[in-house]
Amino acid sequence: LAKTTQPISMDSYEGQEVNITCSHNNIATNDYITWYQQFPSQGPRFIIQGYKTKVTNEVASLFIPADRKSSTLSLPRVSLSDTAVYYCLVGALNNNDMRFGAGTRLTVKP
Amino acid sequence: GAGVSQSPSNKVTEKGKDVELRCDPISGHTALYWYRQSLGQGLEFLIYFQGNSAPDKSGLPSDRFSAERTGGSVSTLTIQRTQQEDSAVYLCASSLDYTGDTQYFGPGTRLTVL
Numbered sequence: 001l002a003k004t005t006q007p008i009s010m011d012s013y014e015g016q017e018v019n020i021t022c023s024h025n026n027i028a029t030n031d032y033i034t035w036y037q038q039f040p041s042q043g044p045r046f047i048i049q050g051y052k053t054k055v056t057n058e059v060a061s062l063f064i065p066a067d068r069k070s071s072t073l074s075l076p077r078v079s080l081s082d083t084a085v086y087y088c089l090v091g092a093l094n095n096n097d098m099r100f101g102a103g104t105r106l107t108v109k110p
Numbered sequence: 111g112a113g114v115s116q117s118p119s120n121k122v123t124e125k126g127k128d129v130e131l132r133c134d135p136i137s138g139h140t141a142l143y144w145y146r147q148s149l150g151q152g153l154e155f156l157i158y159f160q161g162n163s164a165p166d167k168s169g170l171p172s173d174r175f176s177a178e179r180t181g182g183s184v185s186t187l188t189i190q191r192t193q194q195e196d197s198a199v200y201l202c203a204s205s206l207d208y209t210g211d212t213q214y215f216g217p218g219t220r221l222t223v224l
Binding site: 042 | 114151152153201203212213214215216217218
């Protein structure tokens with residue numbers, strides 16, 4: 001079971017790029033890396049998923065080095081509404097190893 | 111289309127009573143998950159259903175917790191003899207299949223045990 005480690009909290013300002021790194025030293029060959037966002041009193045929401053190298057969508061980018069022992073979620077030009085908890089999730093193809101860690105609480109200031 | 115729905119949205123109960131929480135996954139999704147989130151804490155995995163296979167119960171905190179999924183669709187999480195430490199938001203999620211697909215979460219049920 002791949003355990004993930006993320007910073008507990010981060011602060012940023014509007015318009016800045018935010019990079020949140022997740023460590024997963026025990027990642028297995030068939031594990032995917034997925035990031036979720038959670039606002040207070042809401043369920044988590046999928047942001048981005050990747051296996052290796054770089055993945056980009058309309059919301060974020062995900063950078064995964066060759067050894068896959070870490071991954072970095074990059075949020076371009078954050079706004080106040082990006083204030084949320086961000087979870088890094090590492091799981092096997094059969095999904096029953098998907099476990100959420102404590103997440104990173106991002107606070108975006110004006 | 112409709113997302114994952116959960117009911118009730120809020121449940122207040124007395125210590126020692128049994129409660130049932132319901133989850134309706136997205137139609138066609140074969141995988142269903144239950145998580146628990148205590149105030150200010152991360153998500154805690156409880157149980158996972160995949161199709162007609164036996165569920166992965168490895169996350170259930172005690173034998174007071176049980177879950178079933180009827181007909182591969184609706185799921186019910188039952189907590190017997192509730193304790194105050196059971197107070198939390200219980201979240202249900204579903205995904206299309208077992209290939210590491212995205213999990214879509216419901217709004218959760220906020221359980222308060224007095």
